Amino acid sequence: MKIGNKLTIYIVIALIAGIxxxxxxxxxxxxxWVLWIDKYIFNVLGQIFLNLIFMVVVPVVFISITxxxxxxxxPKMLGSIGIxxxxxxxxxxxxxxxxxxAIALLFEPGEGKADLLQSDDVSEYRETELEGGDTEIAMEQTFDQTIINIIPDNIFMAMAEQDMLQIIAFAIFIGVGMIAVKEKASGLIxxxxxxxxxxxxxxxxxxxxxAALGAFGLVATAFTHAGFGAIQQLGMYFICVLLALLIHFAVVYGSAVQFLAKHSFVWFIKNFIPAMTVAFSTSSSSAVLPVSLEAAQNNLKIRKSISSFVQPLGATVNMDGTAIMQGVATVFIAQLSGVDLTVMQMITVVIIATIASIGTAGVPGVGLVMLAMVLTAVGLDPAAIGIILxxxxxxxxxxxxxxxxxxxTVALVIDHQQDVKEGKFVKGKHKYADGEIVEK
Structure with missing residues (x-):
């Protein structure tokens, strides 16, 4: 069984209908009556679908990484791939x-909107999230503790809490152990x-x-509560985030696929779009991981040994889209507050957000937790996050x-590098283990 074009079309139709x-x-x-339909139809459809996916996320990550x-x-090659x-x-x-x-500094989405800081959303976020909540606890965690917490002291608790970084660490140990004992572990393998x-x-x-029903329910309930009306007041902020996402998607990833992996970006999108549609509806990298692996291995022809290691790790520590939100939001909130960020403060934002993309992995609401950390580091009020909620x-x-x-993209690039090393890439063509030739 594999995800075909017909299912992708059904999901796209469901997304459009949900919007x-x-x-x-x-x-x-x-x-x-609208609230009833949202609660008992849209929400039920969406949450059942999410629960079904989350039900298998932990075993997928653990088994795939191992x-x-x-x-x-x-192990030496594994270390090289990991680095x-x-x-x-x-x-x-x-x-x-x-x-x-850069986009936020150019378009200045927060100029002339200082009154937003006086909204009830700011005080509500301060009371519910910052004062003694999970966000405050996560922000107080030191860097050394973050590094220590990568190694689980109780793997069953890590699995129960879906702490992906700890699950990945344990899976790597199990996999290396299997390699070390060789034939003795053949039955376990x-x-x-x-x-x-x-x-x-x-x-x-x-x-x-x-998938189609679940995608419809998730998107329908999201737009029922937010809708396009919520965009009007923060329209320029919304546009800046979308523009930065588009530039990063097309230019950075497009260039990596084209020049580092030696493939057409159009080919990449065409073959990876099933995972993209599910990602749009679920808003969770972990939830879409099983679909991402299937699309990467079967459609993009990335070898399982690389895809199974790189993508689960990325679902935990790679947050480019989230980093873009943080960058725009930090400049936006600084403009609301009448603060001109110095070059040093902007460099601080880049460094902290980059490191935090690994350090805060596994914390619920990780994007907003990371944003709170960034805002605090440059002297801005993290309660302003309430404005963009x-x-x-x-x-x-x-x-x-x-x-x-x-x-x-990273999995495809590393897979290509491995092809070159093994002599499976010649004059714009990839030759895979099953003998199939795939042109650029």
Missing amino acids: AVGSFFNTMVDQA LGVVSVGD KTLAFYLVTTAIAITIAM KLFEQANEVIMWIVLAIMKYC GIDRLLDMTRTVVNITGDA
Whole structure:
């Protein structure tokens, strides 16, 4: 079973229908019957679909990473791939936030709107999120503690809490252990391979029978509550984020695919679009991970050993889309506050947001937690985040598409480098293990 073009079309139709129905219902959002439909139809459809996906995310990540490590076979090569992957992720994240800040400085979305700081949204966010909430606890976590927390002291608790960074760390240890004992672990490796087949069948069955309805429900409830009306007041901020996302998507990823992976970006989008549509509806890199892996391995022809390692790691630590939101939001809030950020402060924003993309992985609401950390570092009031909450759900859908596209792009680049090293790339053609030739 695989995700075909027909399912992608169904999901796109569901997304369009969800936007249309949700936007219409937003004009009557105060009426009881609209709230009933949103709560018991849209929300139920969406949350059941999300729960079905999240149900298999942990086993997908654990099994994929473990098999990826085993497939590499050489711990030294694994270390090389790991270093390259993290380097690519950190560089693209730094580029993303730099683009975002440049766009915000150019268009000045916060100029003349200082009255937004006096809104009830700001005081409500301060009371509910910053004073003793999860955001405050996460912001107080020191860098050394963040590094320590990468290694789980209880793997079952890490799995229960879906702490992906700890799950990945444990899976790497298991995979290296399997390599070390070699033939003695052949039965265990076979068990993991069989488990992977079962889990991926379940994932693709969920996509086949539930994805379109789930996508409709998630998008419909998002637009019912936010709608296009929420965009009007923060229109320029919304446009700046979308423009930065588009530039990063087309220019940075497009260039990486074209010049580093030696493939057409149009070819890449055509083959990866099934994962993009699911990412737009779920707003979760982790939730769309099983679909991203399937699209990368079957459509983009990225070898499983690389895809299974690079993409789950990216779903945890690569947040280019989120970094773009942080860059625009930081400049936007500084402009609202009448603060001119110095060059040093802007460099601080880039550094902290880039490092935090790894350091705060696994924290619920990670994007806003990271933004709170960035704002605090440059002396801005993190409670101002309340201003952008109304449209953040809409932007979250688009930046998740950028996040997972970055994961697949890095996997494709590293896969190409491996092809060159193994002599499987000659004069614009890739020759894969199954003998198939794929042109640029």
